Amino acid sequence: MNRSAYSPVIAAVILSAVVLSVGGAVWFFSQGSMTITAEDYAEEIIDMTDTICERFIIEHVSNNSNGSLLYVWVFNYGDVDIDIKVNVGTITYPADSNDWIAVASGEMVPIDPIGITLTKGEELNIKTYSVRGNNAYYRYLVS
Amino acid sequence: MPITDISCRRGTSTILGTIIFVGIMFTAVIPMLLFMRQAETLHDMSKYELEILDYERSSEDIYVYVYPVGGLTSPDLKVTAQNKGELITKIVRLWINDDSYELNIALQPMSTAQDLGTYPLSPTDDESFFVIVTTDRGSTVGFDTQLTWVDEYSGWTTEEVFSVNVLINSLPGQEFKIDVWGPDSFHVEGQTEKHDPKYFLVPEAGDYTVEIYRGSNLLFTKDLTILWPDGPPVEWVFA
Numbered sequence: 565m566n567r568s569a570y571s572p573v574i575a576a577v578i579l580s581a582v583v584l585s586v587g588g589a590v591w592f593f594s595q596g597s598m599t600i601t602a603e604d605y606a607e608e609i610i611d612m613t614d615t616i617c618e619r620f621i622i623e624h625v626s627n628n629s630n631g632s633l634l635y636v637w638v639f640n641y642g643d644v645d646i647d648i649k650v651n652v653g654t655i656t657y658p659a660d661s662n663d664w665i666a667v668a669s670g671e672m673v674p675i676d677p678i679g680i681t682l683t684k685g686e687e688l689n690i691k692t693y694s695v696r697g698n699n700a701y702y703r704y705l706v707s
Numbered sequence: 708m709p710i711t712d713i714s715c716r717r718g719t720s721t722i723l724g725t726i727i728f729v730g731i732m733f734t735a736v737i738p739m740l741l742f743m744r745q746a747e748t749l750h751d752m753s754k755y756e757l758e759i760l761d762y763e764r765s766s767e768d769i770y771v772y773v774y775p776v777g778g779l780t781s782p783d784l785k786v787t788a789q790n791k792g793e794l795i796t797k798i799v800r801l802w803i804n805d806d807s808y809e810l811n812i813a814l815q816p817m818s819t820a821q822d823l824g825t826y827p828l829s830p831t832d833d834e835s836f837f838v839i840v841t842t843d844r845g846s847t848v849g850f851d852t853q854l855t856w857v858d859e860y861s862g863w864t865t866e867e868v869f870s871v872n873v874l875i876n877s878l879p880g881q882e883f884k885i886d887v888w889g890p891d892s893f894h895v896e897g898q899t900e901k902h903d904p905k906y907f908l909v910p911e912a913g914d915y916t917v918e919i920y921r922g923s924n925l926l927f928t929k930d931l932t933i934l935w936p937d938g939p940p941v942e943w944v945f946a
Contacts, residue, residue: 576719583720587727594731598739609746613753619760621845626805635805641845672800672807672841 615696617644622692622702623672631682631706638665638692638700639672647695650675652688664695682706764844768792769814771850772939773838776825779936780862784854786823786838790814791945798823800841810840830856851941862936869933870941871915874904878946880921888916909933917944 619642626635640646647664650657657678658665667673682688683706690702768791776783784803790796793816801808803826814821823840830836834856839849851872852865873885878901885905886896890913899905909915912933919927927946932938 579720580723583723583727587724591727591731591735594735598735602739602742605743606746609743609750613750616750616757617753619757619845621847623800623841623847624802624805624807624839637807639800639841639845641843 611696614644615698618642618646618694618696618698620646620648620667620692620694620698621700622690625688625690625702625704627682627706628677631684632679633677634680634682634688634690635677636675636690636692636702637672638667638675640667640669643669645669646698648692650678651691651693652678652680655680760844763794764846766792766794767796767842767844767846769796769798769840769842769846769848770820770943771838771840771848772820772941773836773850773852773854774934774939775854775863775936778862780859782830782856783825783827784836784838785825786840786850787820787939788814788823788840788848789820789943790816790818792816796846797843798840799843801826802837802839802841803828804836828856832856832858850939852939865935865940869909869912869935871907871909871917871931871933871944872904872941873899873907873917873919873944873946875899875901875919875946878919878921878926880926882921883926884920886918886920888918889913890915912940915942919946 620638620640622636623639624635624637627633628635634652636650638648638650645666645668647666649664655678657675665673665675686706688704688706690704692700692702770789770791772787772789773784775781776785786801788798795816796814798810798812798814801810801823808824808826810823812821812823828836836854836856837849838854839847841847851870855864856862857864871887873887875883881901882898883900884896884898885907886894887907887909888894889909890911893910893915895907895909897905897907912935914930914932917927917929917931918925929944929946931942931944933940933942
């Protein structure tokens with residue numbers, strides 16, 4: 565005579581219900597977690613791709629006749645828009661750490677005149693760097 | 708009497724758990740991996756495209772020529788450019804000193820010099836002019852010679868005297884002798900190697916003949932004319 569407290573059918577149903585509910589919870593959690601992980605990873609890869617896609621040069625440099633202003637033109641020939649600063653010696657333009665100059669893809673932008681003391685015949689190393697960490701250099705002889 | 712009846716244990720929960728596990732693998736883990744792999748593929752494609760762009764940029768080979776239009780005392784400058792590279796190159800900008808002019812001219816490869824336009828200037832006495840062009844791949848190329856406006860009576864002069872420049876890329880061999888013959892029994896010779904440009908200063912505009920030898924064998928002859936001021940003061944010979 566079978567004297568177990570619960571019928572086997574009810575036991576199976578309860579067990580299945582527990583497995584399904586726990587499994588379902590794990591399923592939904594893992595889906596959400598995997599989605600977030602994949603999106604974060606893809607975003608990092610896209611940022612890395614944008615970084616390597618940057619291509620820009622200092623196209624032209626000039627100074628005014630009394631050697632107090634430096635003019636710089638930057639050309640973005642890459643496929644992504646860039647944000648840049650210009651560095652000449654100890655001077656960085658724009659000076660504000662949160663201020664960057666935007667240059668759209670395919671665009672050539674004249675930078676605002678940079679106030680600096682120049683000597684005729686002096687050789688300058690002008691550096692442009694982007695917010696993503698890429699650099700371009702130009703060697704200029706002051707005229 | 709057993710406490711549990713073995714015949715009632717059918718492994719239902721085990722099967723359900725396995726199904727749930729497989730479901731998680733195919734609906735969460737594998738799509739995530741595929742998505743990540745797709746992002747990596749896009750990154751690799753971009754990297755490959757940029758390697759090609761960098762290679763194309765380095766292989767651009769443009770020569771710029773500048774001369775006055777309408778005589779030595781005309782302040783207007785004509786600019787032409789020649790593409791000796793293998794790729795079509797688009798000129799997007801021209802600089803005359805600090806003034807820029809937007810262009811959109813495609814130079815066909817291995818072609819003759821193409822017109823980039825005539826630019827009226829207002830030069831002051833003893834003002835010098837540099838001409839530079841920019842390509843869409845970010846290369847900048849300048850005219851070899853600086854032009855100086857003396858005054859309205861003398862017109863233009865060049866920083867250097869006239870020049871015949873020779874570049875050997877295609878002839879068989881490595882070392883060559885070059886002879887340049889010109890008006891008034893002018894003659895100059897020099898040695899060069901392949902892919903190494905050689906510059907010969909010549910005294911005046913006129914007709915010149917360039918002969919290229921390997922040893923005693925004459926490999927190449929070209930007749931050219933420096934047309935200054937109706938043409939640039941510099942002529943290139945490519946062999």
